[in-house]
Amino acid sequence: MSVVLAASAAVLALTAAPAAAHVEVKADKAQAGAADVTVTFTAEAESSKAGIASVKVALPAGIAPADVTWVSGPPGWALTADADGYTVTGPALAVKQDAGYAVKIAKLPADATDLAFKTLVTYTDGKVDRWIDAAGTDNPAPVLKLAAAAPGTATSSAAPSPAATSAAAAVTTTTAPVTTPGDAANDEADSSATPWVVLAVVVVVGLAAVLFFRWRRRGESGGPA
Incomplete structure (x- = not known):
């Protein structure tokens, strides 16, 4: 009887547990404020009938599309910047072939502790896997955990320098007419x-x-x- 109860509990636990992330992310310098960071993604193929045709990513706050450049990926694939992120696409991959690729980010936000890269994986049959939700859900976005920024790393919200402030004041100052x-x-x-x-x-x-x-x-x- 105890064996049956234990087996039942194990089945319930597995059933209740959320699905693991099916888009993985890692970086060579996973530290807030780091520059020229190579970030690697692996989008697992979930379809048994169609291959992956494209991967679209919405960038987290603090990273602009212009800050991202292509490093490597499937043969013939390339990166195109979007309004809120980028899309990587090319010749469709074979069924059950994961889409692994790498990009370079000019600089990570200095005040971030983790970065969520919401991802849409589109297949040749039009099916879309949406990995855009919070951690712990059935469709979590891939999250890159960051170490604290190095001491003295400037944040994006730094106040303008006194020289810049003086220059702006000089531009907006109204001068009296010269007689x-x-x-x-x-x-x-x-x-x-x-x-x-x-x-x-x-x-x-x-x-x-x-x-x-x-x-x-x-x-x-x-x-x-």
């Missing part, structure tokens, strides 16, 4: 001439008024004013 000596002299001359112009206008208006009233009185009296 030349000639402009100042012209402004002064215009200011000094203004009272004389006003006086001339007043005199002309006054003379016109006097002449008007004299003409009017002359007309009313029928003779000289």
Whole structure:
């Protein structure tokens, strides 16, 4: 009886356990902040009817598609950058043949402890294996564990240098308009001439008024004013 119970418990444990990751990842320098890191992936072939046609990867935060370059892979395969990662593809692989390839990443994030590379494996019959979920689930994404960054490694969120800050301030500073000596002299001359112009206008208006009233009185009296 005890043997039967033990066997039943073992079967239940195996049934309840999540599936192992079917895309493996490793790196030659698995350390936060490391540069020129060669990362190797192995996507296991899950289909018994079709071969792997392509592998698409969504890069984790802190790594841009432009930071990834092709190193090696199946004959005829190549890497193409996408908006959020890259795709490796080429002649379809044979049924049950794993897709193993390597890329080089310019620099790993300095403040990361692990990196999840969500992966889609597409087969020639259109079937897609989606290894994009969290660890411990049925479809976990491959995760690269990282050692802590070396002391003094700069992070991507570092504050700008004082020189850069000063330069930015200089660009955005508004300068006052420059007045030349000639402009100042012209402004002064215009200011000094203004009272004389006003006086001339007043005199002309006054003379016109006097002449008007004299003409009017002359007309009313029928003779000289």
